Amino acid sequence: MHISAFFDSGNIEVVSAEDPNDIRLRIRKDEGPEGFFQWFHYRVTGEAGERRRMVIENAGEASYTKGWEDYRACASYDRETWFRVDTSYENGQLIIDHVPACDSTYYAYFAPYGRDRHHDLIARCQSDPRVRVEVLGETVDGDAMDLITIGGSDSSKLKIWAIARQHPGETQAEFWMEGFLARALDPDDPVAKAVLAKAALYVVPNMNPDGSRRGHLRTNAAGVNLNRVWADPNPETSPEVYHVAAKMRSTGVDFSIDVHGDEGLPYNFIAGADGIPDVEQRQIDLRIAFEAALRQSNPDFQSEHGYPKAPPGKANLSMCSTQIASAHKCLAMTLEMPFKDNANSPDEQFGWSPNRCRKLGASCLDAIYAVLDDLR
Numbered sequence: 397m398h399i400s401a402f403f404d405s406g407n408i409e410v411v412s413a414e415d416p417n418d419i420r421l422r423i424r425k426d427e428g429p430e431g432f433f434q435w436f437h438y439r440v441t442g443e444a445g446e447r448r449r450m451v452i453e454n455a456g457e458a459s460y461t462k463g464w465e466d467y468r469a470c471a472s473y474d475r476e477t478w479f480r481v482d483t484s485y486e487n488g489q490l491i492i493d494h495v496p497a498c499d500s501t502y503y504a505y506f507a508p509y510g511r512d513r514h515h516d517l518i519a520r521c522q523s524d525p526r527v528r529v530e531v532l533g534e535t536v537d538g539d540a541m542d543l544i545t546i547g548g549s550d551s552s553k554l555k556i557w558a559i560a561r562q563h564p565g566e567t568q569a570e571f572w573m574e575g576f577l578a579r580a581l582d583p584d585d586p587v588a589k590a591v592l593a594k595a596a597l598y599v600v601p602n603m604n605p606d607g608s609r610r611g612h613l614r615t616n617a618a619g620v621n622l623n624r625v626w627a628d629p630n631p632e633t634s635p636e637v638y639h640v641a642a643k644m645r646s647t648g649v650d651f652s653i654d655v656h657g658d659e660g661l662p663y664n665f666i667a668g669a670d671g672i673p674d675v676e677q678r679q680i681d682l683r684i685a686f687e688a689a690l691r692q693s694n695p696d697f698q699s700e701h702g703y704p705k706a707p708p709g710k711a712n713l714s715m716c717s718t719q720i721a722s723a724h725k726c727l728a729m730t731l732e733m734p735f736k737d738n739a740n741s742p743d744e745q746f747g748w749s750p751n752r753c754r755k756l757g758a759s760c761l762d763a764i765y766a767v768l769d770d771l772r
């Protein structure tokens with residue numbers, strides 16, 4: 397038996413792999429003082445048909461232990477189709493019990509989204525003549541911060557921003573991007589055409605390339621949680637936010653959606669910026685209208701379950717959505733998708749899946765269209 401995480405976004409430490417019935421593993425921590433961890437991604441090569449019981453020994457010290465309750469791990473033989481396998485969480489250990497159908501099996505916290513796939517996405521988009529690809533700057537490791545712009549040459553248009561994967565382990569967010577961009581660029585889609593007639597799209601499909609490659613849950617290569625530095629991004633330790641925020645200031649922002657995944661809650665939901673000190677009623681009304689339109693467009697989205705709201709005036713302005721709502725006086729939101737499943741519409745085989753992320757991304761264009769005329 398051989399276990400490896402020596403690839404893009406791999407993360408596992410092998411304690412012992414002698415006994416297939418008692419494989420002992422640990423998740424490696426992110427860079428940074430908080431020592432975040434929860435993301436795992438590794439390959440086991442053994443014998444098809446032989447049961448393996450994998451024990452993640454340090455699961456009980458992970459960042460969001462509620463995330464292990466009613467959680468089912470993702471697994472794949474072909475690295476494209478990710479199905480769910482049962483787990484149990486007991487005595488601070490996550491146990492994945494699986495009888496594989498192939499010799500080599502990949503296991504991950506959620507379907508991984510590698511850097512090659514990111515480059516495929518950028519390359520696919522730029523084959524459309526309406527698309528511009530731009531590098532806004534470099535990450536801490538020296539990777540490129542890619543921005544896709546659709547229809548950005550007309551400065552009178554509304555400026556719609558969408559960013560994803562500030563937290564690199566939340567790969568849902570880049571699958572969402574695939575659906576969002578594919579629909580935005582579909583020349584036969586009437587909603588996409590209507591949105592692009594009035595708005596330019598600015599899209600950062602991956603805000604944290606270094607953390608993605610390194611197999612981090614939340615931080616970049618300098619150990620910074622990017623969604624806590626928007627009030628004052630540092631060009632040395634959080635250049636990813638620094639460059640994107642600078643571009644936002646130069647274009648202006650009329651709408652912003654920051655796409656994430658949530659470890660604990662088995663729902664899709666929005667966290668708004670209603671709690672910023674100088675919130676305008678129109679910002680709150682727009683958020684309510686956007687959510688209503690998204691619920692109507694895609695029943696996988698709901699507004700009943702979510703984070704507790706910050707008391708009026710008390711929102712944390714170090715986060716992307718609150719900082720943008722405050723600085724640009726616009727509708728700015730965080731969208732959260734589950735790692736587990738949508739409890740309102742569970743899927744036994746795949747749980748919440750890349751395909752469903754893509755569908756939700758596509759549906760967000762309907763919701764943007766619904767509020768478009770009121771954004772400014």
Ligand SMILES: [Zn+2]
Nearest residue numbers: 563566656657
């Ligand atoms: Zn997040």
